[in-house]
Amino acid sequence: MKRSVFCLSSILLLLSLAVSSLLMSCSSSAPANTELILATTTSTQDSGLLDVLIPMFEEQTGYHVKTIAVGTGAALAMGQRGEADVLLVHKPSAELPLMENGDAISRKLVMHNDFIIVGPPSDPAGIKGITSATDAYKKIADSNSIFISRGDASGTNKTELDIWKTADIEPAGQSWYQESGQGMGATLTIASEKQAYTMTDRATYLATKANLELDLLGEGDPLLLNIYHVMQVNPDKNDKINAEGAKAFADFMAALATQEVIKNFGVDKYGQPLFFPDADKTEADLGSF
Numbered sequence: 001m002k003r004s005v006f007c008l009s010s011i012l013l014l015l016s017l018a019v020s021s022l023l024m025s026c027s028s029s030a031p032a033n034t035e036l037i038l039a040t041t042t043s044t045q046d047s048g049l050l051d052v053l054i055p056m057f058e059e060q061t062g063y064h065v066k067t068i069a070v071g072t073g074a075a076l077a078m079g080q081r082g083e084a085d086v087l088l089v090h091k092p093s094a095e096l097p098l099m100e101n102g103d104a105i106s107r108k109l110v111m112h113n114d115f116i117i118v119g120p121p122s123d124p125a126g127i128k129g130i131t132s133a134t135d136a137y138k139k140i141a142d143s144n145s146i147f148i149s150r151g152d153a154s155g156t157n158k159t160e161l162d163i164w165k166t167a168d169i170e171p172a173g174q175s176w177y178q179e180s181g182q183g184m185g186a187t188l189t190i191a192s193e194k195q196a197y198t199m200t201d202r203a204t205y206l207a208t209k210a211n212l213e214l215d216l217l218g219e220g221d222p223l224l225l226n227i228y229h230v231m232q233v234n235p236d237k238n239d240k241i242n243a244e245g246a247k248a249f250a251d252f253m254a255a256l257a258t259q260e261v262i263k264n265f266g267v268d269k270y271g272q273p274l275f276f277p278d279a280d281k282t283e284a285d286l287g288s289f
Helices: 003-027 044-045 049-061 072-081 094-102 133-142 157-164 184-194 202-211 242-254 256-264
Strands: 035-041 064-070 086-089 105-119 147-149 177-179 198-201 215-218 226-232
Touching: 035 044, 035 072, 035 242, 044 049, 044 064, 044 184, 044 202, 049 064, 049 242, 049 256, 064 072, 064 215, 072 086, 072 094, 072 157, 086 198, 086 242, 094 105, 094 157, 094 226, 105 157, 105 184, 105 202, 105 242, 105 256, 133 157, 133 215, 147 184, 157 198, 184 198, 184 202, 226 242, 242 256
Parallel strands: 035 064, 035 086, 147 177
Antiparallel strands: 086 226, 105 198, 105 215, 105 226
């Protein structure tokens, strides 16, 4: 009987030591600061991609992500002010100044998709099937057809304005040109209600298409290429920046397993991917469709 009690005590002791060792191991590997602020564009949120990736990242690393989905312009401004730890954005020309000014310390290519021009099925401007974004915009302007712009300094809005400039058209102040001041999902809803044209990233359109009365009318112009980068905010901005968490997220986005998830995201539901993984590429590789 004493031997049985001794054996049981020994087993319990060994189990206790094993549990303690496991807890110490987990504790030592857990991040010192688990809170991470991600500032990103609305397209990554509205498309549903972050609903898949964020839980993966949190489970793998122990970080807890607070996602702030705004236009790329607002996300970059948050990075400049040190109000976010890491950025996931899609306007390369607007991203570079942050690197040059030292507001961000790392910038990695993650993925791309494209912008498309959508509008009412009746297509009053007659742009269906057009492959030149500038020609499509000229037709919209010439026909005085309503165009809904996000008007929020987002990456989408900045690209839209670049195309108007290339088309040598100043839309601001025109009765047919209206600004929503909202994200992509809300802007698409407004365009659908008003039977107007707008420019959107393909992912958000496909994710919300079932609730819209808008057709895909223009695509394929290299001007419509939509490239996403992940950027780490400079920890020197303030002592609250979670530099380790930002690096962990940037590494996660470029990891092979994550890139595979990005590659397949949307295929089962829409019959096509919503994004294309690019961590092994350069921007020069994405110069045209």
